[in-house]
Amino acid sequence: MTTYIIRRLLQLIPVLIGVSILVFSLMHLTPGNPALILAGEHAPPETIRAIEKRLGLDQPLHIQYFDFLKNAVQLEFGTSMRDRLPVIDHIKPRIGTTIALAIYSTIFSIFFGLIIGIISAVRKYSFSDISLMIIALFGLSMPNFWLGIILIQFFSLKLGWFPPSGWGELSQIVMPVITLGTAGAAIIARMTRSSMLEVISQDYIRTARAKGVSERIVIYRHALKNALIPVVTIVGLQFGGLLAGTVLTESVFAINGMGKLVVDSITARDFPIVQACVLIIAVIFVFVNLIVDITYRVLNKRIELD
Amino acid sequence: MSQTSEEMVYKPKKTESHRIRSLKDFYRRFKKNKAALVGGYTILILIIVSIIGPFIVTGDPAEQDFANRLATPSADNWFGTDHAGRDIFTRIIYGMKLTLAVGFSSVILGGLLGIPLGIISGYYGGKIDSLIMRVMDVLLAFPGILLALAIVSVLGGSLINVIIAIAIFSIPGFARIARGSTLATKNLEYIDAIRALGAKDTRIIFRHIMPNILSPLIVNATLFIATAILTAAGLSFLGLGAQPPSSEWGAMLNGGRDFMFIAPHISLFPGLAIVLVVLAFNIFGDGLRDALDPKMKK
Numbered sequence: 001m002t003t004y005i006i007r008r009l010l011q012l013i014p015v016l017i018g019v020s021i022l023v024f025s026l027m028h029l030t031p032g033n034p035a036l037i038l039a040g041e042h043a044p045p046e047t048i049r050a051i052e053k054r055l056g057l058d059q060p061l062h063i064q065y066f067d068f069l070k071n072a073v074q075l076e077f078g079t080s081m082r083d084r085l086p087v088i089d090h091i092k093p094r095i096g097t098t099i100a101l102a103i104y105s106t107i108f109s110i111f112f113g114l115i116i117g118i119i120s121a122v123r124k125y126s127f128s129d130i131s132l133m134i135i136a137l138f139g140l141s142m143p144n145f146w147l148g149i150i151l152i153q154f155f156s157l158k159l160g161w162f163p164p165s166g167w168g169e170l171s172q173i174v175m176p177v178i179t180l181g182t183a184g185a186a187i188i189a190r191m192t193r194s195s196m197l198e199v200i201s202q203d204y205i206r207t208a209r210a211k212g213v214s215e216r217i218v219i220y221r222h223a224l225k226n227a228l229i230p231v232v233t234i235v236g237l238q239f240g241g242l243l244a245g246t247v248l249t250e251s252v253f254a255i256n257g258m259g260k261l262v263v264d265s266i267t268a269r270d271f272p273i274v275q276a277c278v279l280i281i282a283v284i285f286v287f288v289n290l291i292v293d294i295t296y297r298v299l300n301k302r303i304e305l306d
Numbered sequence: 307m308s309q310t311s312e313e314m315v316y317k318p319k320k321t322e323s324h325r326i327r328s329l330k331d332f333y334r335r336f337k338k339n340k341a342a343l344v345g346g347y348t349i350l351i352l353i354i355v356s357i358i359g360p361f362i363v364t365g366d367p368a369e370q371d372f373a374n375r376l377a378t379p380s381a382d383n384w385f386g387t388d389h390a391g392r393d394i395f396t397r398i399i400y401g402m403k404l405t406l407a408v409g410f411s412s413v414i415l416g417g418l419l420g421i422p423l424g425i426i427s428g429y430y431g432g433k434i435d436s437l438i439m440r441v442m443d444v445l446l447a448f449p450g451i452l453l454a455l456a457i458v459s460v461l462g463g464s465l466i467n468v469i470i471a472i473a474i475f476s477i478p479g480f481a482r483i484a485r486g487s488t489l490a491t492k493n494l495e496y497i498d499a500i501r502a503l504g505a506k507d508t509r510i511i512f513r514h515i516m517p518n519i520l521s522p523l524i525v526n527a528t529l530f531i532a533t534a535i536l537t538a539a540g541l542s543f544l545g546l547g548a549q550p551p552s553s554e555w556g557a558m559l560n561g562g563r564d565f566m567f568i569a570p571h572i573s574l575f576p577g578l579a580i581v582l583v584v585l586a587f588n589i590f591g592d593g594l595r596d597a598l599d600p601k602m603k604k
Contacts, residue, residue: 142584143581149563245450247452263546281449286447
């Protein structure tokens with residue numbers, strides 16, 4: 001297992017370098033000179049040159065990249081173009097909110113996805129199976145920002161149950177989590193169902209049933225354990241998708257997180273912030289996938305040993 | 307030797323009849339899946355509506371009528387009017403062409419870039435395979451809408467840039483599937499035989515590998531159209547895609563955001579339209595997968 005973890009960690013290095021090159025290039029492909037944007041349109045050339053020197057923009061590209069990499073490792077992403085505050089000062093108070101939103105939504109989608117998937121598989125082709133799968137298909141096909149708007153209209157305006165915006169109180173968390181987690185729940189439900197059906201049709205389940213083991217034990221002890229393995233692999237992908245999806249959810253519910261910060265910064269052409277947020281989300285995603293891969297390996301091994 | 311060549315000459319004929327048979331087999335299995343048929347017909351109807359719809363609806367999607375703003379659905383305005391008094395039904399009909407165009411063109415562009423990369427990677431292997439796949443790993447490290455968002459932030463907000471961004475976002479998916487299928491196909495005995503007869507790589511790839519790897523790619527393309535439409539709508543909703551007064555559905559939802567409390571119908575109908583189109587592609591894609599997947603033949 002240690003060898004596997006070391007090998008996976010080594011495999012991450014080229015990916016992380018690639019990610020950093022791509023994010024670095026984004027800044028350089030952006031039209032307009034950052035120094036000119038910082039100095040203002042009517043700034044004298046010497047001021048622009050001074051800013052270029054300060055930002056290292058007068059250096060060759062590869063030197064600029066290594067500087068960027070060195071700074072990024074130390075969480076130094078330069079200053080915001082709007083208020084000249086360090087980029088990290090903008091991100092720090094918001095990153096917790098975004099990660100919390102993504103984690104709660106992942107838990108929501110795993111919980112409901114598994115329940116719906118198991119019920120559907122156990123009652124294959126019944127009315128409840130078909131209805132649940134139709135609901136899952138709708139969940140998958142709905143733009144999450146639209147679902148958010150509909151939830152606000154119904155639960156905030158009509159019923160007055162939840163506040164339409166903000167983050168912190170439990171009542172403020174419910175709707176954003178449903179908004180962000182629904183598509184994930186639908187994907188997990190469909191995956192669990194098909195995985196369960198595949199496992200249930202296998203010989204060892206038939207043997208267990210033939211031995212007279214109760215249906216409940218067959219489903220929950222024998223089938224579910226194996227059926228969950230492929231589901232684990234998509235949880236990492238799900239989490240990454242949800243992390244990126246916070247961009248839309250936070251905009252709908254006016255949540256002051258990193259997702260909303262990205263959108264506001266793109267609109268304001270504040271590229272250092274966009275660059276830093278994109279890099280941080282990608283790096284988190286890469287490491288979450290690593291953890292999921294290791295978990296998958298551990299689960300698989302345990303089953304092999306059983 | 308001559309006997310062997312003769313056998314090889316007859317091989318394509320066998321493959322052809324086999325292909326027709328598999329096509330019939332596929333259609334039989336596809337027809338059995340009623341939901342997939344409904345999805346397919348819905349897509350067909352949506353395409354027809356997007357082409358002839360603008361000639362049938364009489365209104366102008368950009369025509370403003372401030373005296374009639376935020377009107378609720380009625381016989382005159384089936385889906386009501388928006389904050390500028392524009393007829394929502396007319397705008398949805400006009401927007402359908404944009405939505406489908408984004409879906410199809412981004413997937414075609416992504417496929418044109420991703421499929422050759424995947425085939426080259428799988429067919430030639432070695433260093434070129436490692437290089438291409440590492441680049442794909444890097445693109446896959448940007449989850450969900452993030453890569454498209456980053457690209458649009460550089461290119462600027464417009465529908466064309468959204469198509470480019472989504473196409474780039476779809477490349478790794480196509481490349482991985484094409485690579486996997488190419489790897490599975492290139493070592494088949496008959497490919498070895500054709501190669502031994504002196505066939506060039508391009509001929510082997512286009513005549514023998516491509517037809518064999520098409521099924522999973524078609525399924526991926528169909529399901530990705532759904533993702534592309536959702537992503538494009540999301541970017542337009544954030545104000546980074548189609549710009550007002552465009553009748554792109556995501557942009558319509560963005561335009562109606564400030565009025566969603568006093569006129570819920572503004573956000574209801576464009577959203578339902580997106581759900582309908584995405585649902586149709588998802589159901590159709592599911593059906594295609596079931597019909598094309600050899601495991602489902604049982």
